[in-house]
Amino acid sequence: MSRLPKRSAFRALLITAALFALGAAAVVTLPRWLPLLPDGDRALIKFERSQRQMRWSFGLPMPGEPDLSRLPERLEKAHLKEGSPILVRIFKSEFELELWMQRDGVFHRFATYPICRWSGRIGPKFREGDVQAPEGFYTVNSSALNPNSRWYRSFNLGYPNAFDRAHGRTGSLIMVHGGCASIGCFAMTNAQMQEIWQLVTAALQGGQKRFQVQVYPFRMSSDRMARYASSPNAGFWNNLKAGNDLFEASGLAPKVSVCGGEYRFEAGERGAAGADPIDDKCAGEAAKS
Incomplete structure (x- = not known):
């Protein structure tokens, strides 16, 4: 588990203590230039x-x-219905999990949940035990749900997927769950996880076979990408950005596959729920030939 240096940790505790003295609604903001x-x-x-x-x-x-406490009212205000197909996006650096819901064949952002904890740094997960939270595109079906998780309900992202396996990456049991503790997972508060669970299970029971989870290191703006142009992960992140841009431009879940060790993206179709598994298409074609 990543920790602050002792001096930095002490300062953070003092700041946070002041935060609580001011009240739960107060938010400490750091300089924008940090x-x-x-x-x-x-x-x-x-x-x-x-x-x-x-x-x-x-x-x-x-x-x-x-x-x-006002889920029905929020759904009504957004003109969305419980049981509609969903899509999840996670932004590690911003500590945010977005839940999108489909209306009239297009996904609309319903809620942004602040992630309580994730472990490691921005960048992909490489191996079992590196305490790193992964990045990439995943799909989740009902078999990945655990209502009796020790972390108050969870769903398994399905890491390693076809892309991860193509790069020899290892690991298992990478979850989104409650409990605010993480060794490679994305941990929410229990109250948040209750709402997410309710919408996830309703969508799967309503006929969505799988829902897509897109995990990014940060919001994939051009400025942010330019800052990381020299990073060893720049090529991987540019690959992820192609899928991000397709979705943001249309609100449609992109069709995702793997070929030659890269994600391949095609424009989604109106009304599609992003339920197709993410397979290594090149490997499948080679096996047939």
């Missing part, structure tokens, strides 16, 4: 982890959390 510094993103992630862990310890909601 991520622009060398290792600024890593410092910001460490700070967020300490702040959110303290909130969890005191039983306080995460910053920016939707009103979880």
Whole structure:
């Protein structure tokens, strides 16, 4: 589990203590220029982890959390129905999980849930035991759901997928779950996970075979990508950005496959739920020949 240096941890605790003294609604904001510094993103992630862990310890909601007590009203206001197909997007650096729901054949963002904790750094997961949360495109079906999880309900992302296996990556049991503790997973508060679980199970029971989960290191803006142009992960992230851009331009779940060790994306179709499994198409074609 990643930890702050002792001095930085003490400062973060003091700041967070002040936060709670001001009340649960208060939010500590760091300077906007911090991520622009060398290792600024890593410092910001460490700070967020300490702040959110303290909130969890005191039983306080995460910053920016939707009103979880008013799910029916929020659905009605958004003209969305429980049981409609869903799609999930995760942004590690921003600590955000978005849940999108389909209306009139197009996905609309319904809620953004602040992630309580994820482990590791931005970048892909490589091997079992590296405590790294993965990045990529995954699909989840009903067999991946665990209502009796020790972390208050969970669903398995399905890591490693065909892309991960093509790169020799290893690991297992990478989940989205409650409990605000993570060794490679994405941990929500229990209250958030209850709402996510309700919408996930309703969608699968309503006929969606699988739902797509897109996991990104950060929001894939051109400016952010330019900052990481020299990163060893730049090629991988550019590959992910192609899928991100397709979805953001249309609100349609992209068709995703793997070939030659890369994700391949095609424009989605109106009304499609993004339920197709993500397979290595080149390997399948080679086996047939």
